[in-house]
Amino acid sequence: MLSIYGVWNAYTIQVKELTIPVVGLKREIRAVHITDAHLGNFRGKDEVEKIVRKIKELHPEIVFNTGDMFDSKSHFTDGNDVLEAFRSLNAPHYFVYGNHDEQVGIEEVIKQMKSANAIVLQNEISFFGELQIIGLNNMLADRHTFDIHSTAASETIADVMHELEIKQDAPTIVLHHRPDGVKYMQQKDVDLLLAGHTHGGQLFPFTFIAKLMFGYNNGLYRNGTMQIYVSEGTGTIFTPIRLGTKSELTLLKLIPKI
Structure with a gap:
């Protein structure tokens, strides 16, 4: 009975709504955050179409996608246009890649996302009106940290945040797959970090372990003047079962901010 419920729960996308005040915004912006779809052996075109239908029902002006779109190479065959539905979105769709995207082949993932009209940000800045969007590659917070979910590349969040020409007086959102490097973002007056990766632990009792593993595990947090939102994700890893968490899209x- 628990397994049946867990599978149903994993494939039922729930919408979580949040209102977040941001300093410097001149008007309300309606956005959707998606992360951790994990398209692969358990999820494919049907799941993408369901996700896109949900997004359209929310009528966003912009879509933020914080990675782990793919979980295997099963959709990288010729003629398998698994992301076709995303091309029907009318809102700009910003994407940064995650650790699973790297594992299955980051070049192919970026190619797939760009073909689906996503704006792929790789340590880059983009603007939506006055809103400054910083998209970071999946990387370590700094040279003194270690994480098995990030490659030991030369760049770190600390390095990139220092090198980018960030307008510190602009309302700013950072997209990074993992909820790491917060202090380096806060030094640049970032208002909001959007991340995923943790799945909230996905499956009891790992929900408790995840709380110990991740400083920011699921939900909305505040660190000084900065807010951090960690989504539990729309997909699952290892097994298509959720107990104690939910598959979510975030409005x-x-x-x-007055």
């Missing part, structure tokens, strides 16, 4: 109402 973000970004409003001017």
Whole structure:
């Protein structure tokens, strides 16, 4: 009975709504955050179409995608247009890649996302009106940290946040797959970090272990003047079962902070 419920729960996408005040915004922006779809052996075109239908029902002006779109190479065959539904979105769709995207082949993932009209940010800045969007590659917070979910590349969040020409007086959102490097973002007056990766632990009793593993595990947090939102994700890893968590899309109402 628990397994049946867990599978149903894993494939039932629930919408979580948040209102987040952001300093410097001149008007409300309606956004959707998606992460950790994990397209692969258990999820494919049907799941993508369901995700896109949900997004359209929320009527966002912009979509933020924080990675782990793919979980295997099963959809990288010729003629398998698994992301076709995303091309029907009318809102700009910003994407940064995650550790599973790297494992299955980051070049192919980026190719797939760009073909689906996503704006792929790789340690880059983009603007949506006055909103500054910083998209970071999946990387370590700094040179003194270690994480098995990030390659030991030369770049770190600390390095990139220092090198980018960030307008510190602009309302700013950072997209990074994992909820790491917060202090380096806060030094640049970032208002909001959007991340995924943790799945909230996905499956009891790992829900308790995840709380110990991750400083920011699931939900909305505040660190000084900065807010961090960690989504439990729309997909699953290892097994298509959720117990104690949910598969979610997040509707973000970004409003001017008075």
